[in-house]
Amino acid sequence: MEFDALFLSRLQFAFVIAFHIIFPAFTIGLAAFLAVCEGLWLATKHDVFRRLYLHWVKIFAVAFAMGVVSGVVMSYQFGTNWSVFSDKTASVLGPLLGYEVLTAFFLEASFLAIMLFGWKRVGPRLHFVSTLIVAVGTTVSAFWILAANSWMQTPAGYGLDSGGRFYATGWIEVIFNPSFGARLAHMLLAAFITTAAAVLAAGAAQTLRKRTSPPTRFQMRMAAATLALLMPVQIWAGHWSGEIARDYQPAKLAAMEGWWQTREGQPTILFALPDEGAQRNRAEIAIPGLGDIVVGGEKPLKGLDAFAPDERPPVSITFWSFRIMVGAGLGLFALGLWGLALWRAGTLDRPGLFHRLAVPGGGLGFIAVVAGWIVAEVGRQPYTVYGLLRTEDSVSPVAAGAVAGSLLVFVTVYAIIFTAGALYMARIAVRGFDDEPAELSKGASALAAG
Amino acid sequence: MDLPLIWAFLIALAVMLYVLLDGFDLGVGILALFADDEAERNVLAASVEPVWDGNETWLVLGGGGLFAAFPLAYAILMPAFYLPVLIMLAALIFRGVAFEFRHKAVGARTKKFWNGAFSGGSLVAAFAQGLILGAFVQGVEVEDRAFAGGAFDWLTPFSLLVGVSVVVGYVLLGATWLILKTEGATREGALKWARRAAIGVGLAMAAVSLATLSIDPRVTERWGISMSHVELGQIARLAPIPLAASGLFFWLWRDLTRPGAPDWRPYVLSAGLFLTGYLGLAASLFPYAVPFAKTVWETAARDNALGFLLVGALVLLPIILAYTAYVYSLFWGKVKPGEFYHG
Numbered sequence: 001m002e003f004d005a006l007f008l009s010r011l012q013f014a015f016v017i018a019f020h021i022i023f024p025a026f027t028i029g030l031a032a033f034l035a036v037c038e039g040l041w042l043a044t045k046h047d048v049f050r051r052l053y054l055h056w057v058k059i060f061a062v063a064f065a066m067g068v069v070s071g072v073v074m075s076y077q078f079g080t081n082w083s084v085f086s087d088k089t090a091s092v093l094g095p096l097l098g099y100e101v102l103t104a105f106f107l108e109a110s111f112l113a114i115m116l117f118g119w120k121r122v123g124p125r126l127h128f129v130s131t132l133i134v135a136v137g138t139t140v141s142a143f144w145i146l147a148a149n150s151w152m153q154t155p156a157g158y159g160l161d162s163g164g165r166f167y168a169t170g171w172i173e174v175i176f177n178p179s180f181g182a183r184l185a186h187m188l189l190a191a192f193i194t195t196a197a198a199v200l201a202a203g204a205a206q207t208l209r210k211r212t213s214p215p216t217r218f219q220m221r222m223a224a225a226t227l228a229l230l231m232p233v234q235i236w237a238g239h240w241s242g243e244i245a246r247d248y249q250p251a252k253l254a255a256m257e258g259w260w261q262t263r264e265g266q267p268t269i270l271f272a273l274p275d276e277g278a279q280r281n282r283a284e285i286a287i288p289g290l291g292d293i294v295v296g297g298e299k300p301l302k303g304l305d306a307f308a309p310d311e312r313p314p315v316s317i318t319f320w321s322f323r324i325m326v327g328a329g330l331g332l333f334a335l336g337l338w339g340l341a342l343w344r345a346g347t348l349d350r351p352g353l354f355h356r357l358a359v360p361g362g363g364l365g366f367i368a369v370v371a372g373w374i375v376a377e378v379g380r381q382p383y384t385v386y387g388l389l390r391t392e393d394s395v396s397p398v399a400a401g402a403v404a405g406s407l408l409v410f411v412t413v414y415a416i417i418f419t420a421g422a423l424y425m426a427r428i429a430v431r432g433f434d435d436e437p438a439e440l441s442k443g444a445s446a447l448a449a450g
Numbered sequence: 451m452d453l454p455l456i457w458a459f460l461i462a463l464a465v466m467l468y469v470l471l472d473g474f475d476l477g478v479g480i481l482a483l484f485a486d487d488e489a490e491r492n493v494l495a496a497s498v499e500p501v502w503d504g505n506e507t508w509l510v511l512g513g514g515g516l517f518a519a520f521p522l523a524y525a526i527l528m529p530a531f532y533l534p535v536l537i538m539l540a541a542l543i544f545r546g547v548a549f550e551f552r553h554k555a556v557g558a559r560t561k562k563f564w565n566g567a568f569s570g571g572s573l574v575a576a577f578a579q580g581l582i583l584g585a586f587v588q589g590v591e592v593e594d595r596a597f598a599g600g601a602f603d604w605l606t607p608f609s610l611l612v613g614v615s616v617v618v619g620y621v622l623l624g625a626t627w628l629i630l631k632t633e634g635a636t637r638e639g640a641l642k643w644a645r646r647a648a649i650g651v652g653l654a655m656a657a658v659s660l661a662t663l664s665i666d667p668r669v670t671e672r673w674g675i676s677m678s679h680v681e682l683g684q685i686a687r688l689a690p691i692p693l694a695a696s697g698l699f700f701w702l703w704r705d706l707t708r709p710g711a712p713d714w715r716p717y718v719l720s721a722g723l724f725l726t727g728y729l730g731l732a733a734s735l736f737p738y739a740v741p742f743a744k745t746v747w748e749t750a751a752r753d754n755a756l757g758f759l760l761v762g763a764l765v766l767l768p769i770i771l772a773y774t775a776y777v778y779s780l781f782w783g784k785v786k787p788g789e790f791y792h793g
Contacts, residue, residue, distance in 0.1 A: 065547050066547060079516075086525045087595060090524070095759040098515060098517075098759045101515075102766040106507050110504045396529040399601050409536060420560075428554075
């Protein structure tokens with residue numbers, strides 16, 4: 001592997017986008033959670049919802065700020081490091097990203113100000129509307145960015161001019177391209193699940209420190225129920241994405257599954273060490289024939305041998321990221337079911353093994369999101385626009401030294417702000433609900449039983 | 451319909467709004483270097499806390515809009531300005547998270563670190579934006595459809611001059627914003643800084659204008675002067691820009707040195723001064739999207755892409771401006787100590 005501008009730019013893009021996606025994944029879910037809490041508060045006047053809101057909005061502010069600053073970076077990456085890609089795809093992707101700014105970013109930024117600072121300046125209803133607008137804004141942002149990404153995976157509604165530049169022949173086909181629906185569903189569910197896991201972890205940490213209060217109990221129940229209810233839906237959405245990969249990106253599917261041969265009765269591989277040199281798996285543990293049943297579609301299902309070596313994605317990364325994602329998701333499903341069982345038994349508030357596992361479990365959602373995106377993006381290789389524009393033909397004419405320098409800067413800066421941000425969020429989350437802001441303390445004694 | 455021309459106007463407008471809006475909050479960040487104590491620093495930060503994020507979104511629109519509307523310009527300029535863009539982004543990251551982190555930090559040393567990140571990030575971001583502007587104005591080497599210069603082409607005496615000028619300009623916007631938003635000793639301090647920065651801006655605008663005139667014969671000719679002759683008609687056509695700048699400058703100076711001017715006026719006059727500088731640059735460089743290599747028409751995206759996004763922009767931009775104005779009006783008035791603190 002050569003440390004040229006191409007390789008370093010890929011590494012840098014992978015790093016800055018993986019760092020960035022953590023925060024939208026969290027804020028999409030958290031904004032929805034906050035909207036639910038504030039809505040319930042307005043409807044029931046139960047103080048527990050108001051305390052939940054005031055508590056989580058502080059964490060939201062930190063996560064949102066980190067999402068904003070790492071997002072500004074993304075809007076310049078295409079130009080600084082992928083200028084040829086930009087030149088060739090902008091007449092299709094440009095408007096999608098432009099609409100993201102116009103329909104989502106301004107909305108979020110402006111109404112976030114009311115959410116955070118507007119308590120004394122607007123009434124409770126308008127404040128709730130602001131929270132709703134921010135929640136909708138985060139989702140609209142996901143809509144556009146996933147439309148753009150999905151178009152790169154399964155391009156549709158386009159033509160190519162003599163200079164190899166894409167143009168749109170139908171905007172509906174571009175936006176609602178074949179993989180868009182599945183990807184949007186998969187990502188939004190991932191955001192809700194990731195947030196639920198983090199909320200559960202915070203409640204579990206409070207319980208272990210014997211700082212349980214009515215909001216703690218409510219947030220743990222809500223989080224466990226969300227995990228248990230949404231994980232089956234997420235498995236379905238993931239399966240839907242898999243079917244689309246089977247039909248549109250069979251090389252990606254073959255790498256995910258670790259299938260080297262095209263044949264009837266493909267296995268489901270539980271463990272293997274793919275050997276790309278020998279084009280086979282080592283130490284494979286597999287269930288024969290299950291792959292054919294799970295994936296469905298026309299048989300025989302293609303293996304990597306159906307593609308020339310320079311048309312295949314990196315196998316080990318795709319294969320293992322897929323397993324990490326699935327494993328993390330199943331772990332969260334188990335936590336959700338376990339939490340529900342404890343709720344029924346009336347022991348969800350008593351510290352135990354569940355709580356000790358739920359605390360690190362708060363990271364599983366983030367791990368699954370990043371691993372899932374690695375499957376999607378590495379699995380799309382060696383293309384940026386699948387089947388049409390190769391990654392090596394997309395990179396900017398910049399010096400390797402400049403990219404090495406920028407990568408070093410991003411790693412350093414992100415390490416600092418990630419450490420600080422994660423620490424501050426964890427500190428607030430674990431501290432519990434004894435942090436009543438003075439300006440809002442009237443009626444705080446009327447605590448509702450969670 | 452000339453869609454590239456419309457988009458050139460819209461993106462110029464977005465960048466202009468970015469400069470006027472994020473300019474003052476970056477300026478406030480720079481001035482926080484000189485805050486007397488933590489309480490004053492909190493007041494300074496609170497004066498921009500509800501609006502900085504929205505302000506910075508205009509930069510995202512500028513970057514995203516350039517990608518969407520003038521992809522070839524974006525594809526040439528971004529690699530050309532690789533390092534200053536990187537510096538700007540790193541600085542904006544630090545100062546952006548510092549708004550939150552400086553409240554969340556517990557230890558005295560980490561608090562100091564994030565206060566430093568807030569001010570230092572603001573200063574470096576402003577300087578980097580000036581470097582980028584200077585490098586843009588001086589022109590970029592292009593071969594075929596790509597940047598063909600070196601990694602440090604942007605680093606010249608001219609770009610350094612523009613870098614310093616932008617810092618001084620943002621300090622003026624920040625100081626006049628603080629005249630509007632603060633009271634008592636903080637406001638007095640802001641007034642003092644506004645006077646210093648106004649002198650700096652006057653000198654900087656004169657220096658940058660003269661330097662710009664000598665950068666490329668095409669610019670000089672645009673202003674009616676060439677090696678062989680002077681064209682008075684052309685000079686007269688563009689003369690209103692420097693004349694307006696001088697008028698605004700003296701009006702601002704009056705407001706800053708004599709009592710009685712309303713608190714909003716110094717900021718508005720400073721913004722007006724920025725606007726004249728901006729118009730002067732636009733008049734010098736039009737129609738280049740990549741000076742002096744590619745025009746807006748040569749770099750524009752397909753008409754159907756420009757049209758598709760224009761429909762949305764024409765509907766959404768007025769709405770965005772309306773709710774932005776609403777948020778500004780909601781947080782109108784002097785900042786009270788302790789306001790917005792949400793540790």
